[in-house]
Amino acid sequence: MKDISSFSISHLQDFGYLIVANTQLDILGISECARVWADEDPEKILGSSLEIFFHKIFNISSYSFMQVISELTENRIPRQIITKKIDNQLYYFKLSLCDELLYIEWEKQQKKHILSSKMNELGFLFDHSYPTDWKFVCSALNRLLNFDRVFVLQVLETGHSKVIAEHAANGKLLFHKKEFSQRFMPPSVLSYYETQSYRYIPDLARSSQQFYTTDDSLNMLLSQLVCPPELHELYLKNIGVNAALFFPLFINDQFWGLVIAHNDKPKKVDLQKRKLCSFIVQNAMSKYENLVKQGLLDFNQQILQTEIVFKEKLATNKTVNCAMVNNMDLLMQMTKADGLAVYHQGDLFFHGSCPKTNQFYEIIHYIQKTTDKTIFKDYNFKLNHGQFISEDLPFAGLLSYMVGKDKDHYLVWFRKETVSTITQMEVREGIIHIWEESIRDSAIPWDGSELNFVQCLHRIVNESIIYKTKEKSLLTEELLAMNNELEMFTFTLSHDLKNPLSILKMGLQFLEVSDSTLPAEKRMHWYKNLLGSILNIEDIINNIVTVSQNKTTAMAKDPVPMSYTIRKLSQEMTMLYHTEQCQFHFGKLFPLWGEKSALYQVFLNLIGNAVKYSSSKQKPQIWIDSLQDEKEVCYSIKDNGIGIPPNSLPHIFDMFSRAHNTQHFQGSGIGLSLVKRIMDRLGGKIEIHSQEAEGTEIKLYFPLVSDFPSSMLLEN
Structure with missing residues (x-):
């Protein structure tokens, strides 16, 4: 040459x-x-x-x-x-x-014809009513090929590839459920299979032939004669395979996997038979793709139905969080999660298999610190991030959805660990090294349909937030209008009460100096005028009250968890009044039906008073507990403070009223009056029992609107 x-x-x-x-x-x-x-x-x-x-x-x-x-x-x-x-x-x-x-x-040409009996055996594969069962497809292909093994290898979203169906000859190595690492099907290898309807290796042991060219840019992947990737060639030789066929599988034009045929001995397969096998595989994949799309359609229909449910819940509940908490079962079902936690401004709700409370707060703080993503997922969360959490995590996979942009409201789904054995391989200096590795701290990944549901949830929550923002804006406008009306009421009172008050004042002054000399008839006339002035004042006040009551917006009620809020307020009040020695005793802290900020005001005032007025004791003690019956929830806040004198108890809810033993404590006398008004608006009631120098117990009664979500009743 x-x-x-x-x-x-x-x-x-x-x-x-x-x-x-x-x-x-x-x-x-x-x-x-x-x-x-x-x-x-x-x-x-x-x-x-x-x-x-x-x-x-x-x-x-x-x-x-x-x-x-x-x-x-x-x-x-x-x-x-x-x-x-x-x-x-x-x-x-x-x-x-x-x-x-x-x-x-x-x-x-190896063989001119395929026997009609063989074709008749395969006829069922082309029946539209026959579902795609990959095991049957493998078996049918092997009736044509008569290889040692035919199996389906699916490339997973994780990059791993797994054998999901197989037909093997007796005594041959089984591949079913075998899982390979990402190294087995890298992008460079995928291009070899994607460019042809099949790949064919009749004799791996034979030496290759040379190819001469004047153009280095020729795409040799367009030829069936191109040699397989080095990794796969070495792997086939390692397991004793000498002949192989590969049929690529696609869904929505995306590479999905391979149907693979192995034979230990060299074996030639006629081109027409290879074409027929390719057609069988494509037909099976087409039917399978239709099933997948139908499954997605069914799931999308579920998403639409769920969307309707959530929109109704978001409309009937005043807050997004309440709608989430009331539907935790559905949220878990749609994502196939083992557990779900809802976190909102420190409040916490668990459903299913979840971490402990303290550990969950660590997880939330870690997510808040490390990612700004609205949707964050990691099926290897325990493996990749577990070292940053103080205790061993009871789950492996995590999916979080941040509601809004303030990082104070999250939905977090959990999946348990799935232990799997992965086949790893590596080529070093032309020699392939293969080993099995157990993978722990990993969960089944969330698939596209489940993530699509979370995206849908994000969309309808955003729509709800926008709607509620507009609603809040309208409410603000109403409050401004009410404030203007309140100013008008003030002017009305100051103006309209002047005349009857002036008459009343003049009449009283006149009677004071003339009563002894005034005839009885005249005296009665003056009394009638004075009574008329009083009635006028009463009418003016009643009219103003009636108008203001009609203008008052009803207080919205949602189920509100109280455990976190009460414990947090207790810590804050201890710091505020420098009473680190104060000891709190918490019992069962039931949720309440109410408006969150209003309930916060109630407990802020009462816990603050308990801490403040027991701070002079050597060992301040505060007990907070609650009970629930069929009609209401009763909260008790008890302290061992200075108590309330008996003569002050009847006036304790009066504005600016303060007992004589509170002179050494800062205060305005407004707090309990405000608490009373809020309780009235919530439809509840307040009772105070106190003994001077021994302490005070305040009982709050909150009516039940309906049953609380089960997740709110779990003890923290």
């Missing part, structure tokens, strides 16, 4: 022949098997005419063959297969046109 150093040389499988030419039919590349057939050196063939080459091969006129090639190039036909007999041997010629290059590949 002459010097060919000016040409690029690569390697191909040797079961066929390959020539690459441009559209002017000049040869740009040729395989060694084709070169030998022409009995010419590469440098003589490269750049020469394709017609001359095939004329020499066919030993007769190549007119009909070249006419097919001309029609293909002129009409831009992407591919065509023809048969041609050469020296009494039939060959398949596959012609492909891509990027102004013509790929001509040919191989011997």
Whole structure:
């Protein structure tokens, strides 16, 4: 052979022949098997005419063959297969046109026909009513191929690939449920399988043939003769496989997996049989894709129904959080989670399998600190982040949804650990190293449909927040209008009460100096005038009260958890009044029906008073407990402070009223009056029991609107 150093040389499988030419039919590349057939050196063939080459091969006129090639190039036909007999041997010629290059590949025909009995056996696969069962597909393919093993390998969202179905001959190594790491199917390997309807290796043990070309940019993946990726070639040899077929699977034009056939001994499969197998696989995948899409349609229908439910809940509940808490079952069901926690401004609700309260607060603070994503997911959360949490996590996977942008409202789903065995492999210096590795601290990943649900939830929550913001804006406008009306009421009172008050004052002054000399008839006349003035004052006040009551907006009521708020207020009040020695005793702290800020005001005042007025004791003690019956929840706040004198108790709710023993404590006398008014607006009541110098107990009674969500009744 002459010097060919000016040409690029690569390697191909040797079961066929390959020539690459441009559209002017000049040869740009040729395989060694084709070169030998022409009995010419590469440098003589490269750049020469394709017609001359095939004329020499066919030993007769190549007119009909070249006419097919001309029609293909002129009409831009992407591919065509023809048969041609050469020296009494039939060959398949596959012609492909891509990027102004013509790929001509040919191989011997192995077997001309497929038995009709075989086709009848496979007829059920093409029945539209027959569902795709990958195990049956593997079995059916092997009736045609008669290989040692046929299986389906699915590439998962994690990058791992897993065998989901298999048909294997007796005594052969089973691959079913075998899982490979991300290294097994990297993007560089996927391109090998994606570019053809199948890949074929008849004899892995045979030496390869050389390919000579003057164009290094030729895309050799367009040829069936291209050698498999080194990783897969070494793996096949390692497990004793010498012949293999690979059929790629796609869903929505995205690579989904492979149907793979293995045979321990070399085995040639006729092109027509390979094409039939490819058609069977594509038909099965088409039906499977329809099933997947139908499943997505069904799930999307579930999402739509869930959306309707949530919109109704968001409309009937004054807060987004209440709607979430009341539907934790549904939120878990739609995401297939093992547990769900709702966090809102320190309040916490658990459902299902969740971490402990203190640990969850650590997790929330970690999420708040490390990510700004609205939706954050990690099926390896325990593996990747567990070292930043103080105790061992009882879950492996985490999915969080941040409601709004203030990082104070989260939904967090949990999934338990799934232990799996992964096949790892690595090529070092041309030698493949394979080992099994147990993967822990990992969960089943959330799939696209489940994440789609969370995206939908995000959308309807945003719509609700926008609506409630508008509602709040309207309420603010109403409050401004009410404030203006209040000013008008003030002016009305100051103006309209002047006359009757003046008359009353004048009459009283007149009677004071003239009563003894005034006749009885005149005196009665003056009394009637004074009574009329009093009635006028009463009417004015009643009218103002009636108008103001009609203008008052009813206080919204939602179920509000109290445990976190009460404990937090207790800590804050201890710091405020410098009573670190104060000891709190917490009993059961039931949730309440009310408006969160109003309830906060109530307990802020009462806990603050308990801490303040017991701070002079050597060992301040405060007890907070609650009870629930069918009609109401009763809260008790008891201290061992200075108590309230008996003569002050009747006036304790009066504005600016303060007992005589509170002179050394700062205060305005407004707090209990405010608490009383809030309790009245909530439809509740307040009772005070106190003994001077021994302490005070305040009881608050809150009516039940309906049952609390079960997650609110869990003890923290």
